[in-house]
Amino acid sequence: MRTTSDAIHLTLYKLAGAALAEHQNFEQLGSPSLPHGPVSKLLPWRLQQVSMVHSKPALLCTKACLLLFPIGHLHLLAKSGPDVFRAIAKEYGPIFRFHMGRQPLVIVANAELCKEVGIKKFKDIRNRSTPPPTVGSLHQDALFLTRDSTWSAMRNTVVPLYQPARLAGLIPVMQSYVDALVANIAGYPDQDCVPFCQLSLRMAIDIIGKTAFGIEFGLSKNSMDSGSETDGSEGDDDVREFLKEYKRSMEFIKMDLSSSLSTILGLFLPCVQTPCRRLLRRVPGTADYKMSENERRLCRRIDAIIAHRRRDRAERRRTDGDGDAGDRSAPLDFIAALLDAMENGGGGGKELVQLEDRHVRALAYEHLIAGTKTTAFTLSSVVYLVSSHPSVEEKLLRELDAFAPPRAPNADELQTMFPYLDQVIKEAMRFHLVSPLIARQTSERVEIAGYVLPKGACVWLAPGVLARDAGEFPEPEEFRPERFAAEAEEERARHPYAHIPFGVGPRACIGHKFALQQVKLAVVGLYRRYVFRHAAAMESPIQFDFDLVLAFRHGVKLRTIRRE
Numbered sequence: 001m002r003t004t005s006d007a008i009h010l011t012l013y014k015l016a017g018a019a020l021a022e023h024q025n026f027e028q029l030g031s032p033s034l035p036h037g038p039v040s041k042l043l044p045w046r047l048q049q050v051s052m053v054h055s056k057p058a059l060l061c062t063k064a065c066l067l068l069f070p071i072g073h074l075h076l077l078a079k080s081g082p083d084v085f086r087a088i089a090k091e092y093g094p095i096f097r098f099h100m101g102r103q104p105l106v107i108v109a110n111a112e113l114c115k116e117v118g119i120k121k122f123k124d125i126r127n128r129s130t131p132p133p134t135v136g137s138l139h140q141d142a143l144f145l146t147r148d149s150t151w152s153a154m155r156n157t158v159v160p161l162y163q164p165a166r167l168a169g170l171i172p173v174m175q176s177y178v179d180a181l182v183a184n185i186a187g188y189p190d191q192d193c194v195p196f197c198q199l200s201l202r203m204a205i206d207i208i209g210k211t212a213f214g215i216e217f218g219l220s221k222n223s224m225d226s227g228s229e230t231d232g233s234e235g236d237d238d239v240r241e242f243l244k245e246y247k248r249s250m251e252f253i254k255m256d257l258s259s260s261l262s263t264i265l266g267l268f269l270p271c272v273q274t275p276c277r278r279l280l281r282r283v284p285g286t287a288d289y290k291m292s293e294n295e296r297r298l299c300r301r302i303d304a305i306i307a308h309r310r311r312d313r314a315e316r317r318r319t320d321g322d323g324d325a326g327d328r329s330a331p332l333d334f335i336a337a338l339l340d341a342m343e344n345g346g347g348g349g350k351e352l353v354q355l356e357d358r359h360v361r362a363l364a365y366e367h368l369i370a371g372t373k374t375t376a377f378t379l380s381s382v383v384y385l386v387s388s389h390p391s392v393e394e395k396l397l398r399e400l401d402a403f404a405p406p407r408a409p410n411a412d413e414l415q416t417m418f419p420y421l422d423q424v425i426k427e428a429m430r431f432h433l434v435s436p437l438i439a440r441q442t443s444e445r446v447e448i449a450g451y452v453l454p455k456g457a458c459v460w461l462a463p464g465v466l467a468r469d470a471g472e473f474p475e476p477e478e479f480r481p482e483r484f485a486a487e488a489e490e491e492r493a494r495h496p497y498a499h500i501p502f503g504v505g506p507r508a509c510i511g512h513k514f515a516l517q518q519v520k521l522a523v524v525g526l527y528r529r530y531v532f533r534h535a536a537a538m539e540s541p542i543q544f545d546f547d548l549v550l551a552f553r554h555g556v557k558l559r560t561i562r563r564e
């Protein structure tokens, strides 16, 4: 069994933010019991009801219980991971209360309610849970954690940068790293045990390095040199330091019980967290001090890149003025494209925000946090699952082999020529859901499914529960991509929001097309040269960690079989 901290890491900021957020006024709500051991039995569980339809007898005091049992239901999460929500939903229905430490959460666990929270009531539930004070500006000033009108204005400004035309321009860059991945597999000394997760993460980080920052991280090119995913870059000291700082910051934002004293205190005594953090970050040697020093260094580094891009732009303008248009075909990296969009007043005439450098810096850095482990996990999961399902592999190979040109597919071809690959990816994302929970917070008093939620309530969607709902996905434990075929009865009958690996509504993942493009290019590139089998060293059944996102605990180890 992993520690409680592992369970707290479920998704990117999501648990962290909500678990430590201000204690809401939930004590006044109704409270029956949870059938998972004596501690849980005493905890407040249900929501205040508008109607009596769901009524069950209320139980015991709530404030006293939380004082006595400040870990809330964390022990259940530690024991069963996100599966615990499935068990509770089965017992209590699709909306229930869960105590993350002293923080009460409302969990919403069916497709219609996710639609209600994510779309119909979006106006009143548009933010993520309040981030804890340990999360610094580098994280707080990006899309994930900004709130209200700042978020909508920021999203309007950056959304054009994720549109198909720009993404199509990134294909050659992505493809070059896919080629490096294939070459790394070919050159790996032990063809019976290739550490696929590690190699795919290196590819994903390199792609973000180039497409977001315009930097060559060089991890794919030196992948044989070291064991860690983020070491091994040769040559440039700056790049090496950048990667080290990134790695450290990923450790810190896990917010686990090993990370900092203020984080631990925040779980059990939220009111002392902010003063404690302010104090500790001035005390050399403490985790809070190291955290803020690391963030300061990262900020300085990214600011230098932004300044560089500004100089590039000035130079471009000067040479354009001289009539030398130079090479304008290369796509701009995200920072350069964002600086352009800001100058041109992008956002399609909608509400715009005057972004400052701290926003540009945070938005670029967010790619490293949100777009690397998620995408690498998805690719690893596809390859892992296909490797153990021969009939899926055969059908997939038939489709991939039908793409004749000896080059990578372009954006149109990726879109239209690989319908079975689309089904395989969707099914893999259902089977191993990257983000089993998605955190939101009410900004007004709002009614959901007949329950009144006060302003400031943490409402979490549970796509992990939806993904295993036998009503929506018959035989949910079977890996069956055909269930997503357009003509399949199951697909037609399914609720449109039953499968939401990228979230739902206006706040859904902004990078999902970027991620899918990368995963598809990689699958096409890999299966041209290889098929894979699980290595003898691969554990069975496979084990997971609930890190910032779901992760394979021991990686995915594959035996390669070269195709003629």
Ligand code: HEM
Pocket (backbone or CB within 6 Å): 118, 143, 144, 145, 155, 366, 367, 370, 371, 372, 374, 375, 378, 434, 435, 438, 439, 501, 502, 503, 504, 505, 506, 507, 508, 509, 510, 511, 512, 514, 515, 516
């Ligand atoms: C397979 C890969 C990925 C998965 C499964 C994934 C999943 C998610 C999920 C579940 C959310 C929360 C959505 C919601 O609240 O409804 C999210 C948000 C977000 N993702 Fe992704 N993501 C992936 C890749 C990426 C990539 C590649 C990027 C950037 C290039 C990215 C950037 C973001 C951002 C910025 C947000 C916050 C959006 C906002 O609050 O407006 N993600 N992602």
